[in-house]
Amino acid sequence: MCNDPPEDLQHLFLDCPFARAIWRNTAWPINVSVFSNLPIAEWSKAIINPSSHLGIPSDQVWEFQISALVTMDCSWLARNKLIHNGSVPDPVSCLKSISSMVKAHLKAWLDSAFVPEAWSPPPLGFLKANFDVAIRPLFSVAAVVLNDHTGLIVAVCTKKLPHLDATVGEANAALLAVSFAADFGCSSILLEGDSQLCILAINKDHLFSDWLCAPMIADIHLHLLLFS
Template sequence: MDDSKKGCCLKSWNSICSPKNVGGLGIKKTADMNKALVAKMTWDVVNNSDKRWVVVFKKKYVRNRNFMKMPNPKSASWAAQSIFECRKVISKGLCHRIGDGLNTWIFEDPWVPNEPGFIPQIRSGVSTAVHLVADLINQDTRQWDRGEFSVKFAYNAIRGLNHQNHPHMLSKDWKDLWKLKVNARLKNLLWKINKARVEGSKSNPADLSRQIFKVFMEHKDAWKEQNERPSKDVVWSPPPKSWIKINFDVAIREEKTTVAVVGRDDNGNLLLTWAEHFESGNSLLGEARAAWFAMKCAMNEGFQNIILEGDAWNVIEPLKKSDITPHWSIKSILEDIVFFVNSFSNVEFSFVHRKGNVSAHLLAQWAALVNWSGPVPISFLPSHVSQAVVRDGSRPDLFCFSPVSG
């Protein structure tokens, strides 16, 4: 392309092609997307896929060597060279999930999620005589699993966009903007305003004001029409007769993760209220831990017919449908939950929106605030939690609280 014939562009291509969570429009660069898709083939080789082409590829080029550390074969075809080159992409997001630890080197392989590059840093005074992760744990028979591949993560890794924030707006701010339940044109206008604000773009104030007023009036009319429609609130529903419904939720704080469990029978009577703390982590891991803890409480209580209900779709759906693969970071936790199922006569998993999970949500928030750990007697429940339970239709027994053991 002749640089002298370039026109005036309102935004740079790099800015437009950035993900929405860092201020772009999420348009994909074809060259980088192609590399991300090739990286998926590289992942198949790393993960020892049983695909026919992977078997042939490894016999021809890898043989008995370490695929991630071996040099590029000079005799490899152009396609094979591309697969080898994409090891750089894979290495940016490769993190081992530890089974027996026999295949993972402590200071060479990536296996600690919260460390830079997933590789633990050697601190002064720490012995390096121990080489394998297996030397740090008791041996068992569990298999080693490397996790799941994401083309999206590979694409962002190629562009250096993973865990990146805009210098003037946090990733959460951009995500919140695109999640607004407003007209798409209004969201686009808000994006333009924020881009102009944080990047110092000089827009015509009069034109911008006219655009804002026009979209505002359109949105006002749409909002009026929406409010005139009858709405259907999501509420907590009791379980069938002789069943117990266990609701769970999590409160994430910088220093800890607090989970809460609320169990009720078919009459709405409270049978179980419990809160517990775990080490800090992200919301997905926290929701999975809350579901695991809820199952443990129900098992220790001796309940036989239970419905495990929460507002985390990416935790509940993999439990309901075996063909849905959960995120690798919670896979082992969900496997434990499935193992617990054998301790009950009947178990069902139910997803509900936040409005139908208010009691567990408020209990988790309160327990995180006051640092409560353990069973919560009904007489100790804060008023806003008790009111939420009453709104759900319960008749709490003031002498009932959960004596979970172990």
């Protein structure tokens, strides 16, 4: 963006005159030149712990981190627009974008006021089967945890699968959960997962007869016949 030295991450985010102008004019003016001769990892550490590295007050750390990440994202976007579209970046426009995006992020976080429900054990006589899937570039892994009414983990199960779409992976994990619980010998289960679509399909399978995961949902219902 400055047509000077070869570009790397250090130059793009810290050494480029464009980057330094941006950092000096955000809500937290920072002289990033002090990081010029340090590995880029030191800048990452400064964002993670800005109070000790940059002197950011503890009550402003979260807002600063949002601002820093948005600033880096906008710098990367400006660089891509220049390379792929020939669009010369304007620091003033970039700063306006950063300001509006930071406000939007902060508002979204505050508006959500998300407080996750605490995990609760199942009733006496039940086992709770929690399932999930992790998607990796070359494969997926389904996992199941069985807990009793005291919250004690009584059994766990994992299964390596091919690389899958996340929703298909969740359905595979749910199928693993009911089959594993049946093999374990419990008579009553609560099935719990974090895929709303998958749970909805199990509860209202007649609405998902044409869905890609319909055969797996049908298998889940066959296994559920084994429980009281």
